Amino acid sequence: MDTYQKPLEDVDAALKRLNATLASYKVASTTKPAPAATAPMKAPAPAATPANKANGNKTSIPATRPAPASKNGQQSNGHPRSADRTAEPTGPGSNPAESPSDLPQVRPDLLWQEAMKLRFCDRSSRRTMMLGPDFPGMSGDQFAIDRQIDDIMMLQEHYLVDYPYLLPIRLLTAQKYLQLGYPDLAAGEAYKALLLCDAVRDPSDDYHQMAAPQLREFIQQVPVAERLRQLKCDPDGVQELPPGSSGEVMDFELDLWVRYHYLPWAHRLLVVGLMYCGCYKTAWYKAWKAMDSIEKTTGDVVDQWLVDVTVGCEQAVQKLWGMSHDDWEKLGHWNNGKEYPDLGRVRREVYPWNEWEPDRLAELPQLNAMMAAVAPKLEVRAVELPALTGSSESATVMQLGVFAKEDIAPGEVVLSETSMLTANNKLRDTLCDACSADLPDLNSPTADQVRECPDCQAVFCSPTCLSRAEATYHRATCGNDLDALLRDVPAAEAADSLYSLLLMRAIAMADVQECHPLELDEVRYIWGDFHHLPITPTHFKPSVLNHQALNNSDRFDEGHGQLPRTLPWSFEHNIRLPIQMLEKMEIDPFAEPNYDLWVCNTLFAKFRGTASARLSGSSQAGRATRARGPEVSAVHPMWCLANHSCDPNVRWEWGGSIEFTAREERVQWKGRGVEGGVRLRKEGGVRRGEEVVNHYCDVELDVKERREWARGALGGECRCERCVWEAGQEGGGE
Ligand SMILES: C[S@@+](CC[C@H](N)C(=O)[O-])C[C@H]1O[C@@H](n2cnc3c(N)ncnc32)[C@H](O)[C@@H]1O
Structure with a gap:
């Protein structure tokens, strides 16, 4: 952009050129979508088509999601799946000129307009830049939740499919994720937006040829008056105007929008998302880098939100480490994010838009x-297990387990x-x-x-x-x-x-x-x-x-x-x-x-x-x-359906294939006895109808170590018969 920094002798001439450029693009004078003839952004595909992968195609052509394989109308997280709206139009192409009037248009247009309004900074005010606009929150009523989920699905299924390189759409998606409590997904979209900012500004970037035209066409839909205001709102804006052709002026305008609106917004969404997830080291470091980058690209301004993130991270780490303010300052931790923890935790759920999760009981x-192909004597059944993540000892969850269809010899x-x-x-x-x-x-x-x-x-x-x-x-x-x-x-x-x-x-x-x-x-x-x-x-x-x-x-x-x-x-x-x-x-x-x-x-x-x-x-x-540390790993989908017990009835061994062998003898533990009137067996083998129980930890360890070791795989403290008895003995000071 250096060539654009040259001082202009004649500001009026620059403005005239800009006006001519804007006129030559025949931009619309309102935010309404332009008629088809003047709107090169095409309408999204009206109906689902097979993903481009289905053709073995590795190009950057946007893919539409294939029809969902799952038929369950109710997601496992209890959220009803939104209606199939693949036929709805979206984006600038959804204008009356090219779509039949009976197609619903209000929501898609609103989303497009939301993306249009997504601006970070009014260049005339340094103060605005300091604080920046707030992230809008959302209300927590069911209508607002459902609408937010619908918006996200609409963005995922249509906007991001048709305009995958369009910066404001990425940022709008990130913002909606953040509002719905997915700071991890927000950070992911914000990071992609940052990559697109680079792509728009750097002609040698692999994605430049896709990212720059999509943003150019988007900005051309902003009313002319607004575009001019963006350019003119401080004297530098006009003085920076390049002397070149209309194409160069347009590139200049693109660069300006990226630097003043999208780059700061993307930085902010990324670091806020990372901080909420608990990735303090990366959030802290990226917030400082972002402040540096914004200063370089926009001038002498600081974004207060980025400052807040550095403070928020420092405060969280200080608390995590249980340090007094004085020790924290004395040891220089406030200034050394390299040491901060970086492994966060996020929601682990069947996302409301995840249409791939099967109804396992129905299937x-x-x-x-x-299962029959790898274990002819075993079958999968529903089983009620203690819920190990909840606070209640008596809560149970319905899951799957593996059972013997016939007697299995030791x-x-x-x-x-x-x-x-x-x-x-x-x-x-x-x-x-x-x-x-x-x-x-x-x-x-x-x-x-x-x-x-x-x-x-x-x-x-x-x-x-x-x-x-x-x-x-x-x-x-x-x-x-x-x-x-x-x-x-x-x-x-x-x-x-x-x-x-x-x-x-x-x-x-x-x-x-x-x-x-x-x-x-x-x-x-x-x-x-x-x-x-x-x-x-x-x-x-x-x-x-x-x-x-x-x-x-x-x-x-x-x-x-x-x-x-x-x-x-x-x-x-x-x-x-x-x-x-x-x-x-x-x-x-x-x-x-x-x-x-x-x-x-x-x-x-x-x-x-x-x-x-x-x-x-x-x-x-x-x-x-x-x-x-482990060196080899594998997912064996049938093997891993067996539940855990610290008194397992099978051993597992894994070379090229993984095998379950019925134990010759069960583990020795003192409390083995009667359960529900039935004497628990000590000898090996598995009887018909009995659940096959594996071990996720070394069963020779003591109860404390076993529980610690299996916690990751179980999602909570093991409450198998043996653990409960042994923990009780320890607690009772045996
Ligand atoms: C490897 S999977 C076992 C198969 C699983 N039950 C299913 O339905 O796919 C491990 C998960 O099963 C559950 N699980 C396994 N053994 C359990 C046990 N002894 N008590 C409670 N939950 C158990 C936990 O939710 C754990 O995260």
Whole structure:
């Protein structure tokens, strides 16, 4: 933009040129959509069409979401799904000239106008820039909640599909997520908006060719008078006008809108979102960087909201660490965000717009067909389990469990399952790329089974694994420079790296199999330990998005509507890495709604608590895993339907496939006795009708350690018969 900084000798001439430019674009003089002939932004597709992925197409052409696979009219979080509105028009094309008058138009137009009004700064007032406009909050009545959800669905299904690179639409979506208590999703959209700000301003950016024209056409719909006011409202605005052609003037105008409106708004939404999630290190650091960036791009101004975020983060961390104000100051923590905690927690739920979550009880026959293929003597049934997350000891939840259809002898293998949804975080380990089994020694008799991909260095333990990899995921990762990602990480980061690698594999599988990632067989029936509270005024309280709330870390739960948040979440693993993975797989993170960040959150919710993990070179999770951190992980969708007990009746072993073997003998514990009039068995095997119970932790540990170890996978404290008895003995000072 340097050429535009040249002082202009003749301000009048510049204004004349600008007026000529505006006239040449034949812009509309109101915010109403322009007639079709003068509105190059085309109307969104009126009805759902198959996603572009269905054609194996990897271009940036916007995709419309495929018809939902799930038929359940009621989402698991109790929120009724909004009516199917795929036929509604949206955006600037939804004008009377081109759409039949019987189509509903009021809501879509309102959304478009909301995006039009989304401005950050009136350039004439420094003070406005200091405080900026407030984020509008929302009222918490059911009508407001439903309308907000509808707006989000409308944006997701139409606006973002048709205008995936349009900055104000991204920002409006982020804002609506924030208002509905999803600061994590708001941060994700805000981050994408920041990437689009760069794309608009940098002609060499990969997305420039898409982002700049979409914003240009959008701004052309702003009334001329308003556009002129934006340019003229302080003397610098006119003096900065470039002397060049109308195209250059337009570019200048675009740049100005990005710098003064969208960039600050995106920074703000990102850091507020991150802070509410508890990612204090990144929020603090990004708030400072944003202040710096805004100062550089807009002049000597400070955004008070960004300052508030730095203060809010400092206050939250000081409280978390239980430090006095004096110690905090003395040790310089106020000035050293690098040390702040960065792992947050967010709502773990079936999002109101998630149409992929199956009604598992209704689909038990399909599930049992899958189970029969890997475990002919087992079946899946509904089972009532203690609700471990609630406060009440007696609350129960209806879930699934695995049961024996016939007697199983001690030592008998009852389930054997192989999965392609695997991951390992060791860069140089000799593991099969597909099933994660250890590769055979060069001298072993099975060494000649090993196969290598002819186009990359991936190695497979057998021709079967190679061909299964080719059919299910490998094309998406082959030669895409993904190998070094998340490998050889420190032990503390090992588990998170594996979850992210599982996410990467799921994306690759969905891409190659041309389906939605939540539709994959390996994922679909997994229960993500979602909270079951509906988004109603009884449970959801919208946040007040003002300075007082930002400055008070006791109120950060309000940012999540005060709903429970149990899903671990970070900027790195839930925003930056997924976008990077998609780009490396040549999937457009803006134009592919199948891989939206809410989809990634849902996948993570499903993986956490169900994925098995182990060290490479060994087949059992155990004590050593804790020191080195897990190295290999996999999701086995049938295996993981078995519930936990610290007195399990099966053992599991995992090499290339995962197996359940009926125990020869049950664990010894003193309290084993009579339950409900039936003597609990000590001998091994599983009787017909008995539930198959697995162990998520080392059952040799004492009750305290077991509970600690299994807490992550169970979502709460284990209340199995053995734990309850042993904890009671400890409490009673046995
Ligand atoms: C691996 S899944 C087991 C299958 C699960 N019940 C289902 O319906 O898909 C783990 C989840 O099941 C539940 N669960 C497993 N064992 C449990 C137990 N002993 N008590 C309470 N909940 C249990 C918890 O919600 C846990 O997060």
